[in-house]
Amino acid sequence: STVLLVSVNVFALRGLGVVPHNYLTTYGFFAAAAIEAILYSFALADRVRRLRTEHSGLTRRAAELTSMSMTDELTGLYNRRFFDRVLPTSIDHARATMKPLSLVYVDLDGFKQLNDSRGHACGDTVLRIVGAIIRANVRGGDYPCRIGGDEFALILPGAHATEARLTAERIREGIEQKRVIPPLRAGVRDHAVPDAEGCSDEMPTSTATGPLVKSVSIGVAELNGEETAQLLINRADRAMYRVKAGGGNGSEIDPA
Template sequence: MPARIPRGQQVLVATAVLVATATLGASLVDPPWLRLALVLALGVTNVAVAIAVVRAQRAMLLELARERVSEAALRRSNEELTFQTLHDPLTGLYNRRWLAEALPREIHRAERRQLPLAALLVDLDHFKQFNDTFGHQAGDEALRQVGQLLQRHVRAEDVACRYGGEEFLLLLPEADAAVALRRAEELRAAAASQPIRTGSGELPPLPLSVGVAILQEAGGTGDALLAAADAALYEAKRQGRNRVVLAGSGSTASVPASR
C-alpha cells in the first residue's frame, strides 16, 4: 500500500487534480502519473474509485457552469425587456411610461435642492404634410433623426422623451428660464438647418416649435408644468411656428418660420 502524504498536501493535490480534470476533460486520468497522483491525493488504492470521484466532481462543476450561463442569459433578457418597456422603439428615447416615473423624481429633487426645473415641449411643424408628401417611411426616418438631434443636445442629467406622435419632451434640471430659452433656441436652430437624410437622398428640414415652462412658475406640480409647456407650444404654433415661446410670457425667442 503506498505511503500516505500529509493531509494538507492531499487537499492541495486533490484540488489541483479536480480543477485540471474539470477544465480539460476526464481523459486526463489516463496518464500513469495522474493515476498515481489520484491514489496519493484521495487516499485510496483503487484507481477506479478515484476516477469516479473526479468525474462526479467534474459533472457537478459543469452543472454549476450551465446554471451560471442560464442565470446570465435570464439577466440579459430581463435587462432587454426593461429597456423595451421604458424606451420608444423608433427613436430610442425614453417613453411616457418612463416620464411618469422620472417627472415626480425630478420635481422632488428640484424642491429639495431649491433649484429650477424646466420642461421643453417640442413639436415638428407640418409633420402631417411631410408624411403625406414623402411617405410614412420618410416620416419615421425624420422622427428618428429628430430623436438623435435631441440626444446630441441634452446633458447627462437631462431627460429626453418621445411624448407622443411628433411631440417630444425634455426635462432640464437646474435650468432657469434664461437657460431653458437658450437651449430651446439652439435646438430649434439646429433642426431648421438639418436636412432629413434618407436612402433616396436628402429631404427638406423639419422645423420645430418649442413651448418652455419652469416648474416654480407653473405651479409646482408635474401636471401644471406639462400644461404650461403645452400652452406655450400652442402659442408658438399660433404665432406662426418655428419658434420658442416661454409659458406665461408669450415672448418669442426665434424668428418666424418661412411659409
C-alpha cells in the first residue's frame, strides 16, 4: 500500500509539472497498482485457505459432538436419543420404499441380581461385553442401541421378522456361550473374570449356583401396515416379556 501511495503522488505531481515526464513517472502508478493487486490476491488466497482449514476443523468438531450426543458412552452403541429420532424416520423410509423393517428388543436375564451382589462396576463391565457381542452380530446398515439400563434395541431396516430373529439368535447364543459372569459357588471366593476388569477384584461369596448373567430374553416385531413407532415398540417389548416370563434365554416373534 505504501508503494501504491507513493506512485499515486508521483503520478499527480507529474500531471502538475512538478516532476518530469518519463517512463517511470508515467507508468509507475500502473505498475504499482498491478503489484499491489498481486500481493492482495496472495493475501486473499492465504486467508481463504485459513478459513477453509478453520471451517473444516469446526465441521469435524461438530460431527464429533453430534456423534457423542448420539452414542452410549458405556457400550459404544447408539443411545436412547438416537433411537427415538431414527426409529420414526426408518419407519417412514420403509413405507416409502415398500421394504420391511424389524425391531428387536433385548433384555438381560438376572441383571438386577448381578448389580445387587457384585456392584455397578461389574454390571457396567457386563454391559460393555454384551454391547460388543451385539455390535459383532449386526449388519452395517443396522442400528444397535442401548436404550436404558440392561435394555437394548436393534432397528433392522430391510429385514423381515424371520431374518431379525436369526440376528437375535446369534446374539443370544453369543451371550450364552460367553457366559458373561462365571458361576459363584457357595462359600468360595470367585476367580477373576477374563475381559471383565470391573468384576475381577475381591469377589464376594454367594449362595448362587449358576452364572448371574448367562442369557437374554429377546422380542422381535416386524413393521405392520400403518402402525406407529410406539406400537412397534410395544409389540417387540411384549414378545420379549413373554420370553422372560417363560424362563428367559430365548427369542420370540410377535405375530403381526
